[in-house]
Amino acid sequence: xxxxRGVVDAELDRMLPAASSPPVRLHxxxxxxxxxxxxxxxxxxxxxxxxxxGGNISDALRPACVFEMIHTYSLIHDDLPAMDNDDFRRGNxxxxxxxxxxxxxxxxxxxxxxxxxxxxxxxxxxxxxxxxEIARAAGTPGMIGGQxxxxxxxxxxxxxxxxxxxxxxxxxxxxxxxxxxxxTIAGADGATIERCTRYGEEIGVAFQIADDxxxxxxxxxxxxxxxxxxxxxGKQTYPAVFGLAESKKMAAARIEQxxxxxxxxxxxxxxxxxxxxxxxxxxx
Amino acid sequence: xxxxRGVVDAELDRMLPAASSPPVRLHxxxxxxxxxxxxxxxxxxxxxxxxxxGGNISDALRPACVFEMIHTYSLIHDDLPAMDNDDFRRGNxxxxxxxxxxxxxxxxxxxxxxxxxxxxxxxxxxxxxxxxEIARAAGTPGMIGGQxxxxxxxxxxxxxxxxxxxxxxxxxxxxxxxxxxxxTIAGADGATIERCTRYGEEIGVAFQIADDxxxxxxxxxxxxxxxxxxxxxGKQTYPAVFGLAESKKMAAARIEQxxxxxxxxxxxxxxxxxxxxxxxxxxx
Numbered sequence: 417x418x419x420x421r422g423v424v425d426a427e428l429d430r431m432l433p434a435a436s437s438p439p440v441r442l443h444x445x446x447x448x449x450x451x452x453x454x455x456x457x458x459x460x461x462x463x464x465x466x467x468x469x470g471g472n473i474s475d476a477l478r479p480a481c482v483f484e485m486i487h488t489y490s491l492i493h494d495d496l497p498a499m500d501n502d503d504f505r506r507g508n509x510x511x512x513x514x515x516x517x518x519x520x521x522x523x524x525x526x527x528x529x530x531x532x533x534x535x536x537x538x539x540x541x542x543x544x545x546x547x548x549e550i551a552r553a554a555g556t557p558g559m560i561g562g563q564x565x566x567x568x569x570x571x572x573x574x575x576x577x578x579x580x581x582x583x584x585x586x587x588x589x590x591x592x593x594x595x596x597x598x599x600t601i602a603g604a605d606g607a608t609i610e611r612c613t614r615y616g617e618e619i620g621v622a623f624q625i626a627d628d629x630x631x632x633x634x635x636x637x638x639x640x641x642x643x644x645x646x647x648x649x650g651k652q653t654y655p656a657v658f659g660l661a662e663s664k665k666m667a668a669a670r671i672e673q674x675x676x677x678x679x680x681x682x683x684x685x686x687x688x689x690x691x692x693x694x695x696x697x698x699x700x
Numbered sequence: 701x702x703x704x705r706g707v708v709d710a711e712l713d714r715m716l717p718a719a720s721s722p723p724v725r726l727h728x729x730x731x732x733x734x735x736x737x738x739x740x741x742x743x744x745x746x747x748x749x750x751x752x753x754g755g756n757i758s759d760a761l762r763p764a765c766v767f768e769m770i771h772t773y774s775l776i777h778d779d780l781p782a783m784d785n786d787d788f789r790r791g792n793x794x795x796x797x798x799x800x801x802x803x804x805x806x807x808x809x810x811x812x813x814x815x816x817x818x819x820x821x822x823x824x825x826x827x828x829x830x831x832x833e834i835a836r837a838a839g840t841p842g843m844i845g846g847q848x849x850x851x852x853x854x855x856x857x858x859x860x861x862x863x864x865x866x867x868x869x870x871x872x873x874x875x876x877x878x879x880x881x882x883x884t885i886a887g888a889d890g891a892t893i894e895r896c897t898r899y900g901e902e903i904g905v906a907f908q909i910a911d912d913x914x915x916x917x918x919x920x921x922x923x924x925x926x927x928x929x930x931x932x933x934g935k936q937t938y939p940a941v942f943g944l945a946e947s948k949k950m951a952a953a954r955i956e957q958x959x960x961x962x963x964x965x966x967x968x969x970x971x972x973x974x975x976x977x978x979x980x981x982x983x984x
Contacts, residue, residue: 441848
């Protein structure tokens with residue numbers, strides 16, 4: 417996993433505009449947020465899915481990095497005072513704390529815009545519809561829709577329906593799409609792509625449940641962001657609806673489902689299996 | 701021009717998610733900002749450039765509407781308290797005033813994301829690189845870079861170099877790209893696309909100079925946004941650098957250059973000529 421992270425970070429460095437070119441402050445802010453930690457989970461999923469499906473990892477590298485740009489833009493905007501109002505992320509000051517709100521808004525906009533530029537340049541023309549798929553996963557049917565529901569959900573009593581709606585969109589949609597993207601670039605057939613999609617959705621929901629649990633059981637130091645904020649804000653979380661013990665069981669069941677979907681791949685999918693387990697075992 | 705606007709508005713209505721589907725408030729906010737006025741200049745330019753170059757207007761309609769989504773997202777974010785802090789736009793409360801800041805940030809994000817989804821679905825695969833061109837025009841080499849410089853420029857004394865840097869990027873980049881996009885969709889050759897690009901850049905800069913002038917000479921009622929705000933904020937504007945009279949001459953000279961670039965088209969470019977004149981004659 418470390419070697420994947422190294423490859424992704426080196427490529428992100430090549431893809432992002434130089435901090436020395438104008439607008440300097442904005443380019444600095446984009447790089448600051450991209451390079452201040454991060455597990456690179458989504459790019460890793462694109463690369464691993466591509467390899468598992470027999471594709472060439474070099475075809476998937478730039479599209480993989482695009483997922484980190486989209487993910488990072490969403491964190492920058494979610495951390496803004498008008499949204500979750502977070503001062504720390506990945507152990508560092510959030511973008512608007514390090515720079516200012518205007519720069520943070522524009523840096524997020526720029527990362528999202530940049531992401532689509534790189535998709536268009538790095539995908540083969542016959543994969544043009546993959547750009548639309550990724551946009552839907554990041555848009556109101558997916559991530560943005562989930563974030564909107566997350567903000568509105570603070571005013572409502574936690575409910576099973578609401579929290580599942582949010583987690584499927586806010587977190588699972590982009591993670592699922594990362595896996596689909598790797599499989600599609602590898603030229604996988606429809607049934608194989610569907611298996612990957614299933615795997616991606618299950619680990620995506622499990623990832624957010626694990627996040628909900630870490631918000632309660634983790635420390636601010638471990639997490640690199642303020643612990644206990646979800647409970648304080650009255651967020652729709654799995655523990656708030658089902659309790660801690662049941663939430664852990666539900667996350668584990670999701671991972672089991674995810675691993676089951678990988679069965680036909682045999683040992684070619686071992687990395688994806690390992691990653692699935694990491695999702696709920698992680699401490700940050 | 702009115703008939704173009706009608707066609708564009710009807711198509712935008714079909715392209716945007718229904719306000720009745722969740723997330724309801726977010727979809728409402730997207731529609732509110734798109735349908736609260738607007739000249740539809742950029743979509744019109746895509747359509748007219750496509751027609752002028754002998755293309756089929758129906759191939760260009762959805763890409764044309766995408767330019768209005770990108771433009772509107774940029775207005776929503778620019779109007780935020782952390783940026784230009786505007787309460788009115790197109791005669792109506794700005795998105796964050798009508799809804800709230802979180803919704804306005806997400807509605808902007810969603811319109812941008814939606815724009816790329818529709819580009820991917822409506823362009824032919826062989827035009828995939830047009831998506832990258834549009835992203836660059838909207839990104840840090842273009843619109844976002846110009847907006848960042850615009851915000852930073854408030855702290856500096858107005859200068860010719862700075863104001864030209866800003867206007868070329870903040871406003872002209874997307875307008876130029878609209879014209880290029882229409883020509884490219886029509887299948888125009890390289891030289892023809894270059895002529896269109898030249899036209900687009902000249903009217904783009906002229907458009908922003910005219911905006912600078914209207915901020916001084918127009919009334920809040922006419923403009924639908926607070927008049928005199930640029931001067932108050934110490935913005936980098938043409939009148940601040942060159943004075944009113946000289947700025948008017950410079951805008952007129954840009955329009956002359958733009959019209960000159962259209963010469964080889966003969967009377968096929970009459971609509972583009974008319975639009976060029978409108979750019980500096982308009983009162984809103």
